[in-house]
Amino acid sequence: MSNEERFNPHVADARWQNIWEERSSFVADDNSTKPRAYVLEMFPYPSGRIHIGHVRNYTMGDVLARYKRMTGHEVLHPMGWDAFGMPAENAAMEKNVHPGGWTRDNIANMKAQLKRLGFAIDWTRELATCEPEYYGHEQALFLKLYAAGLVYRKESAVNWDPVDMTVLANEQVIDGKGWRSGAPVERRKLSQWFLKITDFADELLTGLGSLDQWPDKVRLMQENWIGKSQGLKCTFRFPGGNGGIDVFTTRPDTMFGASFVAIAADHPVAQKLAANAPDLQAFIEECRKGGTTAADIETAEKRGFDTGLTVEHPLDASWHLPVYVANFVLMDYGTGAVFGCPAHDQRDLDFARKYDLPVTRVVGDGDLTDSSFAGDIAFTGPGTIVNSRWMNGMTIDQAKADVIARAQAEGWGIGQTQYRLRDWGVSRQRYWGTPIPIIHCQTCGAVPVPDDQLPVTLPEDVSFDIPGNPLDRHPSFSKVDCPSCGQPARRETDTLDTFVDSSWYFIRFASQPHDKPFDRTVAEKWLPVDQYIGGVEHAILHLLYARFWTRALSHIGLIDVKEPFASLFTQGMVTHQTYQDAKGSWLSPDQVRREGDIWTIIDSGAQAVAGRIEKMSKSKKNVVDPDDIVDQYGADAVRWFMLSDSPPERDLEWSEAGIEGCWRFVQRLWRLTAQVSGADGADKALDRKTHQVIAGVGADIEALAFNKAVAKIYDLANIIEKAAPSASRDSAIRTILLLSSPMVPHLAEEAWTQLGAELGGGLIADAAWPAVDPALLEEDEVTIAIQVRGKLRDTLTVAKGLPQAEMEALALASQKVQIAIDGSDIKKIIVVPDRLVNIVL
RNA sequence: GCGGAUGUGGCGGAAUGGUAGACGCUACAGACUUAAAAUCUGUUGUCCUUCUGGGCGUGCGGGUUCGAGUCCCGCCAUCCGCACCA
Numbered sequence: 048m049s050n051e052e053r054f055n056p057h058v059a060d061a062r063w064q065n066i067w068e069e070r071s072s073f074v075a076d077d078n079s080t081k082p083r084a085y086v087l088e089m090f091p092y093p094s095g096r097i098h099i100g101h102v103r104n105y106t107m108g109d110v111l112a113r114y115k116r117m118t119g120h121e122v123l124h125p126m127g128w129d130a131f132g133m134p135a136e137n138a139a140m141e142k143n144v145h146p147g148g149w150t151r152d153n154i155a156n157m158k159a160q161l162k163r164l165g166f167a168i169d170w171t172r173e174l175a176t177c178e179p180e181y182y183g184h185e186q187a188l189f190l191k192l193y194a195a196g197l198v199y200r201k202e203s204a205v206n207w208d209p210v211d212m213t214v215l216a217n218e219q220v221i222d223g224k225g226w227r228s229g230a231p232v233e234r235r236k237l238s239q240w241f242l243k244i245t246d247f248a249d250e251l252l253t254g255l256g257s258l259d260q261w262p263d264k265v266r267l268m269q270e271n272w273i274g275k276s277q278g279l280k281c282t283f284r285f286p287g288g289n290g291g292i293d294v295f296t297t298r299p300d301t302m303f304g305a306s307f308v309a310i311a312a313d314h315p316v317a318q319k320l321a322a323n324a325p326d327l328q329a330f331i332e333e334c335r336k337g338g339t340t341a342a343d344i345e346t347a348e349k350r351g352f353d354t355g356l357t358v359e360h361p362l363d364a365s366w367h368l369p370v371y372v373a374n375f376v377l378m379d380y381g382t383g384a385v386f387g388c389p390a391h392d393q394r395d396l397d398f399a400r401k402y403d404l405p406v407t408r409v410v411g412d413g414d415l416t417d418s419s420f421a422g423d424i425a426f427t428g429p430g431t432i433v434n435s436r437w438m439n440g441m442t443i444d445q446a447k448a449d450v451i452a453r454a455q456a457e458g459w460g461i462g463q464t465q466y467r468l469r470d471w472g473v474s475r476q477r478y479w480g481t482p483i484p485i486i487h488c489q490t491c492g493a494v495p496v497p498d499d500q501l502p503v504t505l506p507e508d509v510s511f512d513i514p515g516n517p518l519d520r521h522p523s524f525s526k527v528d529c530p531s532c533g534q535p536a537r538r539e540t541d542t543l544d545t546f547v548d549s550s551w552y553f554i555r556f557a558s559q560p561h562d563k564p565f566d567r568t569v570a571e572k573w574l575p576v577d578q579y580i581g582g583v584e585h586a587i588l589h590l591l592y593a594r595f596w597t598r599a600l601s602h603i604g605l606i607d608v609k610e611p612f613a614s615l616f617t618q619g620m621v622t623h624q625t626y627q628d629a630k631g632s633w634l635s636p637d638q639v640r641r642e643g644d645i646w647t648i649i650d651s652g653a654q655a656v657a658g659r660i661e662k663m664s665k666s667k668k669n670v671v672d673p674d675d676i677v678d679q680y681g682a683d684a685v686r687w688f689m690l691s692d693s694p695p696e697r698d699l700e701w702s703e704a705g706i707e708g709c710w711r712f713v714q715r716l717w718r719l720t721a722q723v724s725g726a727d728g729a730d731k732a733l734d735r736k737t738h739q740v741i742a743g744v745g746a747d748i749e750a751l752a753f754n755k756a757v758a759k760i761y762d763l764a765n766i767i768e769k770a771a772p773s774a775s776r777d778s779a780i781r782t783i784l785l786l787s788s789p790m791v792p793h794l795a796e797e798a799w800t801q802l803g804a805e806l807g808g809g810l811i812a813d814a815a816w817p818a819v820d821p822a823l824l825e826e827d828e829v830t831i832a833i834q835v836r837g838k839l840r841d842t843l844t845v846a847k848g849l850p851q852a853e854m855e856a857l858a859l860a861s862q863k864v865q866i867a868i869d870g871s872d873i874k875k876i877i878v879v880p881d882r883l884v885n886i887v888l
Numbered sequence: 889g890c891g892g893a894u895g896u897g898g899c900g901g902a903a904u905g906g907u908a909g910a911c912g913c914u915a916c917a918g919a920c921u922u923a924a925a926a927u928c929u930g931u932u933g934u935c936c937u938u939c940u941g942g943g944c945g946u947g948c949g950g951g952u953u954c955g956a957g958u959c960c961c962g963c964c965a966u967c968c969g970c971a972c973c974a
Binding site (some may be wrong): 133215218265589693698707714755758832874876 | 966973
């Protein structure tokens with residue numbers, strides 16, 4: 048055995064990466080007859096550098112992909128780039144570069160970084176969403192959805208920066224002000240394109256039921272996002288019978304507790320009144336200040352404007368309620384109007400207290416049944432209906448049913464299912480995105496770009512020296528003739544939300560013909576994705592949009608896949624300690640050094656403060672560049688670190704000590720593989736342990752419990768090291784190499800070659816996962832616990848399968864147990880076979 | 889505001905309702921070495937102790953159970969998402 052003393056990743060990593068590439072080891076074969084496995088990690092945005100979070104994400108997917116290959120699967124494990132988006136335009140503005148050049152440079156850099164980590168990726172399927180060969184097909188799909196009536200246009204609010212005269216993303220609104228101009232933002236209406244995701248609300252909700260390989264929390268979040276609720280839609284008529292205000296409520300049972308009706312600032316009634324009421328107009332303007340996010344709107348101070356109008360209570364026409372315009376009522380949800388029942392809704396109560404409106408209890412709270420309601424905390428719990436005429440004594444559900452039935456019988460309302468989900472607005476007033484393939488014609492209206500004119504490509508000659516969308520001011524981009532009538536027309540200059548790009552890339556990975564978005568037969572062979580891995584921050588939007596897009600394609604007959612991701616895993620973030628100097632400026636980890644319990648700044652010797660452990664971010668300087676650590680420790684140690692210790696769904700703290708430990712283990716594994724002795728003889732205990740670990744590691748990898756798989760490998764390594772040479776030990780060494788090969792593939796290949804003389808060569812990447820011999824798993828002895836009154840008093844090692852009576856007898860024979868019993872009466876004895884005996888006194 | 893999660897030694901974490909702390913890191917002691925690194929061997933929740941053991945311990949307060957880190961109820965703290973960031 049001519050093993051080097053140390054494993055040298057600086058030579059080995061690149062060597063094996065080249066060999067895998069030359070042999071096309073990880074290129075997926077569409078025509079394979081093996082069982083398929085499609086392993087996919089969420090593709091990255093090409094920001095410039097890979098960050099540790101990417102490394103963690105792709106290492107997990109890689110281990111699974113390599114494991115699946117070893118267990119006989121044809122594996123599709125592709126990689127691409129979510130390449131459109133705002134950062135490229137920001138870079139264009141700041142550095143005076145073209146978004147395309149900037150993005151493509153970033154892709155080249157990040158690809159090189161990824162390659163150094165030795166991922167088993169099929170690079171022949173690489174794609175970037177910013178290339179016409181991708182987004183052109185996306186435009187074609189968009190037009191198919193348009194033709195199917197799933198795309199429409201409507202007015203919708205955006206954040207408007209009144210100084211820069213431009214639309215801002217939510218991210219660009221900081222404390223209600225534009226990030227560049229500092230001007231308070233306003234909500235402004237624009238005509239925009241929408242996808243009818245609400246048509247699929249019920250399907251998307253029901254479909255969650257079939258996703259049993261998704262985390263419960265993600266399904267729950269999607270369920271809440273879709274927000275199906277049953278309620279009553281009814282009309283509060285204007286006195287005199289001339290129309291009224293439609294209201295949706297999920298609490299018709301509290302109808303007799305109503306004390307006002309509130310409508311959105313954008314409600315037609317408010318708009319109409321404002322035309323002749325300058326103070327109402329001013330209030331509506333006031334409501335339009337601030338950002339468009341839910342958090343902005345809902346945490347804003349609740350404010351209202353008394354319109355002076357009144358409406359009749361539907362259950363008693365003689366009872367009139369005041370109508371307010373209120374800033375917390377959303378035009379986008381329900382009917383844009385609510386009735387307020389302050390006693391049983393916190394927001395309504397806050398509002399009622401502020402404007403001194405009546406508060407009447409209509410749901411009893413224990414002994415509290417009086418119609419007066421004290422305090423500032425609404426009662427939303429269960430109870431019995433009170434102060435509600437004929438409904439008194441009903442349960443909440445009975446009262447709901449009663450009011451809905453009455454409304455329908457009397458014709459003033461109807462029971463309705465309502466969704467919180469809104470249609471998906473896909474228009475973006477930005478350059479760096481997929482152009483929306485529509486032409487606006489004075490006479491023909493919105494006309495789709497004909498197929499033979501696709502793709503609509505982005506012009507390269509654009510400038511970012513002034514705010515706004517460069518496509519709007521481009522000399523020729525928008526000037527086209529109408530495809531329908533030939534008259535001069537205007538090309539749509541909005542681009543698509545980047546979430547559209549990421550809603551079908553997994554289909555394009557599976558099949559990427561030149562002349563169409565995908566080949567249906569090939570795509571259906573691979574889909575759905577067997578394992579999808581990514582950050583939990585995508586739990587709602589991306590995953591819901593991708594599910595919708597796939598269903599929409601299925602709906603129009605392009606593909607027979609309903610749910611794109613059979614199994615989903617959401618991984619945690621990578622965090623790192625932060626450091627600050629005495630003035631509070633952030634310091635990077637390599638600027639400080641630890642001396643005992645004190646951190647000092649290396650350059651100045653001044654004291655530093657070790658702060659919180661937080662998500663890595665450039666602003667806090669607690670970032671670690673994957674390139675640097677791969678330079679230092681090699682790919683395998685970094686990969687091993689990503690998998691060790693922290694459960695993959697939780698946050699992982701990066702630490703120097705941790706990576707050092709991983710480096711030592713890689714070397715330890717290397718030394719272990721040099722210990723194949725050629726000795727004879729079996730070591731039964733070691734064989735059993737080895738096979739238990741084979742079974743355990745396989746199960747852990749399938750469950751993505753990498754930290755547990757790693758612990759089992761450590762455990763086996765400890766035991767092999769202590770074992771005397773034998774054939775069993777040699778076999779255990781080869782086994783531990785196979786088991787760790789998905790995690791540390793470079794070391795595994797290198798060591799496998801060293802052992803190759805005995806094994807006939809070949810790549811470990813192509814080797815089969817070791818088989819478990821169930822006969823070897825059986826233990827013949829077990830250690831049982833003896834408890835007295837539930838407390839551990841002794842442990843005994845007994846033959847496996849010992850009859851209960853004998854376990855009981857052995858337990859009672861124990862000296863320690865007798866001391867603990869101390870002559871007391873035994874009430875009963877609980878015996879769990881092969882586990883424990885509990886003596887109850 | 890609404891929604892989702894998390895909480896176990898000095899640290900990351902293990903534990904089908906059945907021996908809490910596997911495995912790793914750190915720290916300490918010892919071996920090897922001229923020395924250091926590397927490596928190897930131990931110890932490492934806490935308090936008491938006659939050294940044999942015993943008490944207490946899984947964010948806090950209750951409950952169910954022969955038995956609770958695990959199940960139920962109520963708190964506290966922290967983190968994440970909220971529709972134009974990706």
